[in-house]
Amino acid sequence: MNLFLRPLIPMVFVLTPSLVTQGNDLFRQHVIQQLQETRKCFGCNLSGVNFSGRNLQKIDLRSANLQGANLKNANLRYANLEWADIRNANLQGADLTGAILKNTLLADADLQKANLEASNLEGTDFRNANLSHANLRKASKNNDVQGGNSITICETVLPNGMISNRCNHQTSFENLKHIL
The missing domain is CATH 2.160.20.80 (E3 ubiquitin-protein ligase SopA)
Structure with a gap:
């Protein structure tokens, strides 16, 4: 494995849950916006x-x-x-x-x-x-x-x-x- 990429692997595991949560929040905001528009x-x-x-x-x-x-x-x-x-x-x-x-x-x-x-x-x-x-x-x-x-x-x-x-x-x- 590339020595340059090895330090990035732990960071991916740390950031992934945060990115998933942000994605869920964005999806939820989209649902709420759709609800406001369409009722x-x-x-x-x-x-x-x-x-x-x-x-x-x-x-x-x-x-x-x-x-x-x-x-x-x-x-x-x-x-x-x-x-x-x-x-x-x-x-x-x-x-x-x-x-x-x-x-x-x-x-x-x-x-x-x-x-x-x-x-x-x-x-x-x-x-x-x-x-x-x-x-x-x-x-x-x-x-x-x-x-x-x-x-x-x-x-x-x-x-x-x-x-x-x-x-x-x-x-x-x-x-x-x-x-x-």
């Missing part, structure tokens, strides 16, 4: 993205990966989030009025003070989600709730307009079936 991103990976306070009204994010995303106070009115993975996301104060959340994974999500009025919640997975002070008025019923985990509801506006008065109490999925 669509079917099946894209937006895990951990910060869309806090953003206007994402009527956006199409079907089957998107939004795990761990920050969507606090985001406008997601009439957004299509069908089959999206939004586990561990921050949706505090998010406006999801009329959103399609059919078959969406919202396990371990923080939906405190979120507005889910008139949204489609069929088949949505809320395991261990926090729905305290959320508005579920006129939301579609979730008949597919499964599992033994629980959901936190506290002064939550339920689909029938009633307000749950249970605070610091987790409701089992079985009880939630009767509520939703």
Whole structure:
């Protein structure tokens, strides 16, 4: 091997992970730019993205990966989030009025003070989600709730307009079936 190239080999191994990370970041920025232009991103990976306070009204994010995303106070009115993975996301104060959340994974999500009025919640997975002070008025019923985990509801506006008065109490999925 050329004596000139031998010292460069360790440097290649040191720089390669950094270059891969930069490439992923550039690709992610391209995806976000495309999303802003087209308002669509079917099946894209937006895990951990910060869309806090953003206007994402009527956006199409079907089957998107939004795990761990920050969507606090985001406008997601009439957004299509069908089959999206939004586990561990921050949706505090998010406006999801009329959103399609059919078959969406919202396990371990923080939906405190979120507005889910008139949204489609069929088949949505809320395991261990926090729905305290959320508005579920006129939301579609979730008949597919499964599992033994629980959901936190506290002064939550339920689909029938009633307000749950249970605070610091987790409701089992079985009880939630009767509520939703």
